Amino acid sequence: MLNNSSIPRLSNQSIPVSQLPLTMREGQMFHGQIKQLFPGQMAEVQIGGQKLMAKLEVPMKAGDAYYFQVKSVTPELQIIVVSGPLQATEGQAKQMTNLIDSMQLPKSPEMVTVLNHFLKDRLPVSKDILLNAVELLKTVPPSLQNEALDAIQKLVELKLPLNEFNFNSLLGVEKKEGLHDGLTALRNALLTDTGIPMQSKERILATVGDAGRIAVSAAEKALVSGAVLKLLDESIPREERFQVLQLLKSSGIMPASTTLDNLQTIIDTTMAERVAGAGQIKDLIQNDPVLQQAYKLQLIGLLDEMEPNRSVETRSFQAGEQAGKIMRLVAEHIQSMPFFSDDEASAVLKLLLPDNARARIPELYRMMEQSSMPVAKELMQGAQTIVEQAIDGKVMKEAMQSLFKSLGFNYEAGLLSGNHDIAKTMDMLKPQLVALLHDSAVSPALRDAAETMVARMNGSLIQSGDTGVNQQIVMQLPLEFLGKRVDATIQWNGRKKADGKIDADFARILFYLELESIDKTVVDMQVQNRVVAITVFNENYQLREIGGLLQMKLKDGLESVDYRLSGVTFKQFEEEGNRETKRRNDKMSEQGGVDFRI
Numbered sequence: 001m002l003n004n005s006s007i008p009r010l011s012n013q014s015i016p017v018s019q020l021p022l023t024m025r026e027g028q029m030f031h032g033q034i035k036q037l038f039p040g041q042m043a044e045v046q047i048g049g050q051k052l053m054a055k056l057e058v059p060m061k062a063g064d065a066y067y068f069q070v071k072s073v074t075p076e077l078q079i080i081v082v083s084g085p086l087q088a089t090e091g092q093a094k095q096m097t098n099l100i101d102s103m104q105l106p107k108s109p110e111m112v113t114v115l116n117h118f119l120k121d122r123l124p125v126s127k128d129i130l131l132n133a134v135e136l137l138k139t140v141p142p143s144l145q146n147e148a149l150d151a152i153q154k155l156v157e158l159k160l161p162l163n164e165f166n167f168n169s170l171l172g173v174e175k176k177e178g179l180h181d182g183l184t185a186l187r188n189a190l191l192t193d194t195g196i197p198m199q200s201k202e203r204i205l206a207t208v209g210d211a212g213r214i215a216v217s218a219a220e221k222a223l224v225s226g227a228v229l230k231l232l233d234e235s236i237p238r239e240e241r242f243q244v245l246q247l248l249k250s251s252g253i254m255p256a257s258t259t260l261d262n263l264q265t266i267i268d269t270t271m272a273e274r275v276a277g278a279g280q281i282k283d284l285i286q287n288d289p290v291l292q293q294a295y296k297l298q299l300i301g302l303l304d305e306m307e308p309n310r311s312v313e314t315r316s317f318q319a320g321e322q323a324g325k326i327m328r329l330v331a332e333h334i335q336s337m338p339f340f341s342d343d344e345a346s347a348v349l350k351l352l353l354p355d356n357a358r359a360r361i362p363e364l365y366r367m368m369e370q371s372s373m374p375v376a377k378e379l380m381q382g383a384q385t386i387v388e389q390a391i392d393g394k395v396m397k398e399a400m401q402s403l404f405k406s407l408g409f410n411y412e413a414g415l416l417s418g419n420h421d422i423a424k425t426m427d428m429l430k431p432q433l434v435a436l437l438h439d440s441a442v443s444p445a446l447r448d449a450a451e452t453m454v455a456r457m458n459g460s461l462i463q464s465g466d467t468g469v470n471q472q473i474v475m476q477l478p479l480e481f482l483g484k485r486v487d488a489t490i491q492w493n494g495r496k497k498a499d500g501k502i503d504a505d506f507a508r509i510l511f512y513l514e515l516e517s518i519d520k521t522v523v524d525m526q527v528q529n530r531v532v533a534i535t536v537f538n539e540n541y542q543l544r545e546i547g548g549l550l551q552m553k554l555k556d557g558l559e560s561v562d563y564r565l566s567g568v569t570f571k572q573f574e575e576e577g578n579r580e581t582k583r584r585n586d587k588m589s590e591q592g593g594v595d596f597r598i
Contacts, residue, residue, distance in 0.1 A: 026070055029082060029118065029125050033065040045079070054079045067099050067119075103127055110134045117149045123156050132162035139164070140171070147174035154463065165451075169459035172476075176512040178487020179478040182453050183208055186433075189449040195441035204436070207429045210406040214399045215387060215481040218338035220365045221349075222383035224253065225331035225338075227364070228352065230379070231263070232328055243375045251364035253357045264324065270354055271323035284347035290340050291348070295333060299351070302326050326351055338387055339395045391481065393557060400488075403477050408432075409457050430457055463491075470495050471502065487514035505530050518543060520573075532558055534568045544570040 036044040041056045045068070054077045060066070071078040082102055096112055105111055105127065114133045118125045133152045140148045151170035152162065160166050187208050190201050230236055231244050241260060248254040258266045274281070282303060285296050306322045330352045340348075349358055368376040408428025425431055433450045436442055442450070456476070463474040472493050479486040494507035504527075511523040522537040534554075536547060547570060555565045 026072060029067060029069045029123075032068050034060050034062050037062050052077065067102075069125075103130075105130060106134070108134065110137045113137065113145065114149070114152070117153070118156075121153060123153060125156075129156060129162065136162060136164070136167045139167075144171070144175060147171060150174050158462065160462070165455055166462075168452075169455040170462055171459075172456045173459040173463050173474060173489070176489045176514075178485075178489075178514050179453070179456060179476055180480075180485050180487050182449070182456055183478055186446075186449040186453055189443070189446040193443045193446045195443055196436070196439060196446075200432075200436075203427075204429070204432050207406055207427065207432060210403060210429075214339070214395075214402055215391075216365070218390065219383045219387045220361045221334050221340075222338040222386040223365055223368060223379055224361050225334035225352065226379050226382050226386075227253075228327055228331045229335070230375075232324055232331075240375050243373055244379075247364065247367060247371070247373075247376060251367050252360035253353065253364055267327065268323045271326065271351075274350060274354055281347065281350065284350065288347045290337070291333075295329075298329065299326065299347075302329070335386055338383075338390050339398070387481075399479060399481075400475075400477055403479065404475065407457065407477075409460060409475070430454065484516045485514075486516075488512070522573075527563070530563050531566050532563050533566045536568065536570045537573055538570070539572050541572070 032045045032047045034043050035046045035051060037060070038044070038053075041059070042053060043056050043060065043062075044051055045054050054068075056079065060081075067082040068079040069082050071080050082099060096115065097107070099115065100107055100111060105115075111130065111134050114130055114137060115125075117123075118130070118133075133156075136152060137145065137148050148167075148171060151167055151174050154170055155162055155166055187205065190205055190208075193201070227244050227248060231241055231248065233241075238260065245254065245258060245260060245263070249256055249258060255266060255270075282300055285291065285299050285303075288296070291299075302322050302325055330348055333348060334352070352358075353361075368380050371377070406428060408425070408430035411425050411428050411431050426435075430453075433454050436450050437447065437454070460474045460476050464472055470493070472491070474492075475488075475490045477488045477490070479488055489510075489512035491510040491512070492507060493509075495503050497503045506529065507527045509525045509527075511521075511525070513521040513523070515521055518538060518540050520538070524535040524537070526533045536543065547568060551565075551568055554568070558565050
């Protein structure tokens, strides 16, 4: 759990609360003092540093203080006395006791805590609201009291029922609790449930697995391209190439009849089949959004060279090594840019492998992952290194967008706007879980897991909001890269321009990250007139040194999109630390652990 007291709280306010204009709401309770009386039972009431005019229900004396509650705000502000008059000599505890007695509330520590919070933040209250809030507060340990109060406050502000479902939805977001554990529980419940059709089960499991799919897909492409390059490299020992060929054959990537001796013939024949319609493959290359122009020209040139060497009768190549050159060129390109979807680079994948072989790439990855052969371990390590080095801001953005869409956080908004294809919508996780909850055959364990995930996804949406010129967006994403899990909560606060669009010149973005090697991390990014100041909170003292090496890259990256970095500051959640923190840091130092350089 993060020590929130050491992290600056998000606020849209640039002036003290006491100087902000008051917005009174029916049911709101506050502490105020009668400053001056006027005819018609009107009075000037001071609340903190501000004064307002209100109509009183009963006569009062100037100078007395009371706890008031707003009865109505139109056509004029009317307030009623809840407790008082209060003597200046009375302590806060005594005043609170009098207030609880006046409202006939239970005298419990939780009630005092809730009442204090409601009065401090000027929240509208009623006896029922206070009683419900106390019951919810009792369900959490003392260490989560602040987060629980914030969750209750948000529900009251949004006028949502104070029930356990809504409360837990928001509490998970307030705690910055990741979604990985919830997804794991959902996956386990699905695997053991026997009441739902296998097709529905497999569909949901596939969607749950999307958290790490983008990185695994890149690793699969890097692995098969590395295997092809090793197979085509005649300078590598024959025994090693033979082992690679056996793995490719066992996974179905290469035909079972392939040997090292007939490899060139097999490659020539299969390549001929793939590019039989040379014009079509050239069009795919030319229109490919991923390939650079120089690379496109190189590939098309090799295809043009192949044409005179092809026999119409046999549809195979009679001479030349263009097929092998094309495969090497494509494999090298994939190694340099492993992050692309099958749709984005159809020409590249089509040139590397035939259709039936491409579908077997995940099987090759699984086999090599489980293999004890040195060549398999070498290829796996090489693929993972390629993917880790290729991860950058663009990749992270695409991974987050892809995951947000596959989880279906805001699919309801898409349905209301009419922008969503119904078939694609039902491939998202959230609508599948909603449908699951309407199935009477679902086991209690699976129902609980599904309800928990739906509640957690709703929590992010509830926390996000639009308040006039200000806007807050909260996202929680369970990212996964090559077995390393990243639970990320992103909280964005900004303002809108006159045309309703987001003002990119001013914003505050907080990243709450749970990382495998460096644990809990908060990145506080403040943007003022396109000048960016970043504060990184983490208990690891070595992060300053590691982060320092990356600041120039960050500076250049921001400048490329017209932002300027003013500085990066590293802080610990608690500056003094403790022995356990030092022990954990020393252990990380020995292992050299860093999760991702983004």
